[in-house]
Amino acid sequence: MIPTTPVPAKDGIANPAPLGLCAFGMTTVLLNLHNAGFFELNSMILAMGIFYGGLAQVIAGIIESKKNNTFGLTAFTSYGFFWLSLVGLIVIPKLGWAPAASDSAMCAYLIMWGIFTLCLFFGTLKLNRALQVVFASLTILFFLLAAEHATGNGAIGKFAGYEGIFCGASAIYAGIANVLNEVYGKTVLPLG
Template identity: 70%
Template sequence: MTHTHNAATAFAINDTTANPAPLGLLGFGMTTVLLNLHNAGMFPLDAMILSMGIFYGGLGQIIVGIMEWKKNNTFGATAFTSYGLFWLSLVALIMLPKTGYIQAPGESAMTAYLVMWGIFTGALFIGTFKMNKALQVVFGSLLVLFFLLAGGDFTGNQAIKTIAGYEGIFCGFSAIYAGLAQVLNEVYGRTVAPLGLVRDPG
């Protein structure tokens, strides 16, 4: 008599790939700073900002989101991919009407666009309460930024947009700090730049 023995074998995969989050934070942060220098009135919306929006802020974050998906990080995959696509969609909103085939969005449409991104960011901000204080600052300031920009479009008040520009510069630099801190802490094998880790009360 032949006995068949079915055994389930579990394989543990040791992930030795690098942390992609700093790349995504830097792509987001540097592009955000440059766009909001424009919003603050320091220079016009030109090819430099749009190129950053397509490549570093856009494609760069999408690549990071895919890498986070491979690392089984749902938050990172959702956030980085979404904000990468945000930058690409923002560039499209600016460039497509210039073709003459598509109507430029009105103030009410841009308000709706920014409010939806603000709601999305608010949900992710709640998620950062389980992460670290550096990310709480990034997402909290980004939440404020989206609603300031929405308020500026809704009211047509240039002063609100200027305030949003300076707040956005802060948001961008907070993301740059969070990204570079992770790089330096890993390189030195110790906390060079603190991220403010959240302690689980459990």
């Protein structure tokens, strides 16, 4: 049920962080259910990557810029475009527009995202524990996926899938905690 009395925003702009965190988290969980071996890579994952993980996070990042939140702008727009680029890496070769990325190219791609995420993790040290868990586990996830591509070891990829489910779930928790804490005007779910 939607509350009849909206929670007033101090600057007149709603908090976009829950949208960005839930978009990232839900898309991450679904992709990593695939990585863990529960189902094949399919249109559901690609659609989530384009529309929720991709576009919704970019929108959240743009709203963060209106709130003068450089961290939120950088994180949400970057990971939104990460999802769009990942879908592109999967779809573009199938359309015949370019060859598929090699394992070494994917390794470089994932390492760059891991380094970027590690850098953002240091920004979370001034924020809350929930975001620290999201960014720490995401850093680990990128490096695990890079290791899978570097070694060809599917067991690493399967383990990365389970770690990615944890990462995505932690982002969903942080997003829902933001919503519930704001709606109720008190700590319903602690963020640390």
